[in-house]
Amino acid sequence: xxxxxxxxxxxxxxxxxxxxxxxxxxxxxxxxxxxxxxxxxxxxxxxxxxxxxxxxxxxxxxxxxxxxxxxxxxxxxxxxxxxxxxxxxxxxxxxxxxxxxxxxxxxxxxxxxxxxxxxxxxxxxxxxxxxxxxxxxxxxxxxxxxxxxxxxxxxxxxxxxxxxxxxxxxxxxxxxxxxxxxxxxxxxxxxxxxxxxxxxxxxxxxxxxxxxxxxxxxxxxxxxxxxx
Numbered sequence: 001x002x003x004x005x006x007x008x009x010x011x012x013x014x015x016x017x018x019x020x021x022x023x024x025x026x027x028x029x030x031x032x033x034x035x036x037x038x039x040x041x042x043x044x045x046x047x048x049x050x051x052x053x054x055x056x057x058x059x060x061x062x063x064x065x066x067x068x069x070x071x072x073x074x075x076x077x078x079x080x081x082x083x084x085x086x087x088x089x090x091x092x093x094x095x096x097x098x099x100x101x102x103x104x105x106x107x108x109x110x111x112x113x114x115x116x117x118x119x120x121x122x123x124x125x126x127x128x129x130x131x132x133x134x135x136x137x138x139x140x141x142x143x144x145x146x147x148x149x150x151x152x153x154x155x156x157x158x159x160x161x162x163x164x165x166x167x168x169x170x171x172x173x174x175x176x177x178x179x180x181x182x183x184x185x186x187x188x189x190x191x192x193x194x195x196x197x198x199x200x201x202x203x204x205x206x207x208x209x210x211x212x213x214x215x216x217x218x219x220x221x222x223x224x225x226x227x228x
Contacts, residue, residue, distance in 0.1 A: 001052045006030060009052075013060040013209040018067055021102060028101045028128050029059055035124055036092050043116045045092035056210045062095030062154065064206040065179060066102045068217055072150070072177070073106070082107045082132075086148040088140045088166050089113075089156030093121050095179065096152070100125075100133035111136040111143055140166045147171035154179040159187045160194040163220060175221045179206070182214040191220075199223050 001009075007030050014021045021029075036058070037051050048054050073083050083106050087096030090110035100108040110121045110133070121135025136143065141164075151166050151174070163176055170176070180187075183203065191198060198220055206215035 003030060003034075006033065006051060006055055009210075010055060010059065013056075014063060016209040017060075017063055017207075019063060019102065025101055028130075029098065031128055032093070032097055032101065032124060033059060035120075035127065039120055039123075040092070043120060045117060045120060046094075056208070058092075058094050059098060060210060061179075061208050061215065062098035063102065064208045064215060065095050065152070065177070065217060066099070068204060068206075069099065069103065069150075069177070072175075072219075073103075076149075083150070084146075084148045084171075085109070086111065086140075086143075086145075086151045086166070086169055088151060088153045088162065090121065090135075091117055093124060093135075095154050097121065097124055097130075097133060099152075100130050101128070104130075104132055107132050107134075109134045109136055109145065109148070111138055111140050113137070113139050140169065143169055145169070147174065149174050150177060151175075152177045152179070155181075159184065159191045159198075159200075159218065159220065163191070163195055163198050167222075170222070175201075175219055178218045178220065180216050180218060183216055184218070188218075197223050 048057055085106050085108050087110045090096045090112050096108050096110035112118050115137045118135040118137035125133040147169055149171055153162050200220050202219040204217050206217050208215055
């Protein structure tokens with residue numbers, strides 16, 4: 001599939017998700033896809049190799065998060081400073097890079113324990129001119145940055161591990177948003193046993209155009225009693 005065909009398919013998927021992406025944003029997403037494909041040959045950023053499959057399984061899948069993310073950000077009270085998002089176990093930058101492109105009003109940090117993956121994120125930020133994107137090479141539980149308003153993950157770890165490891169990076173009043181496949185009943189049961197101070201307050205299905213698979217987004221937060 002040619003680059004114009006990939007771009008047309010991306011534009012169609014974005015429209016199906018209700019996203020009004022500019023031509024510049026579509027160009028950035030396709031440029032990111034090209035970088036991901038090229039660097040993947042050396043750095044093994046993803047097991048998916050075909051650009052067409054990458055488009056659907058990675059870019060469009062990550063874009064499915066954006067409507068819910070925008071609703072959450074818009075519902076926040078008037079604030080000082082920019083909304084800050086941490087993407088944990090970001091790998092090749094999913095969904096963090098996609099979020100940074102689609103939501104330039106947010107500051108996005110992608111953290112990964114693999115140095116070459118964090119370096120790739122930094123290169124993407126530089127080559128695409130994404131001043132709101134930053135790559136960090138670290139274990140999330142050892143991350144030394146100011147806390148974040150929202151912490152995301154996509155196929156990173158169990159809910160219990162994800163929230164435990166990133167808890168210290170969550171700002172008071174902040175929440176987690178975990179992208180999962182089918183509804184993770186076993187993980188939620190484990191979370192209840194290991195982390196009774198964490199609650200899931202919302203779950204919503206994610207529709208990924210062109211992908212015949214179940215997807216959902218789980219919203220979690222510290223219980224008020226656990227914060228007090």
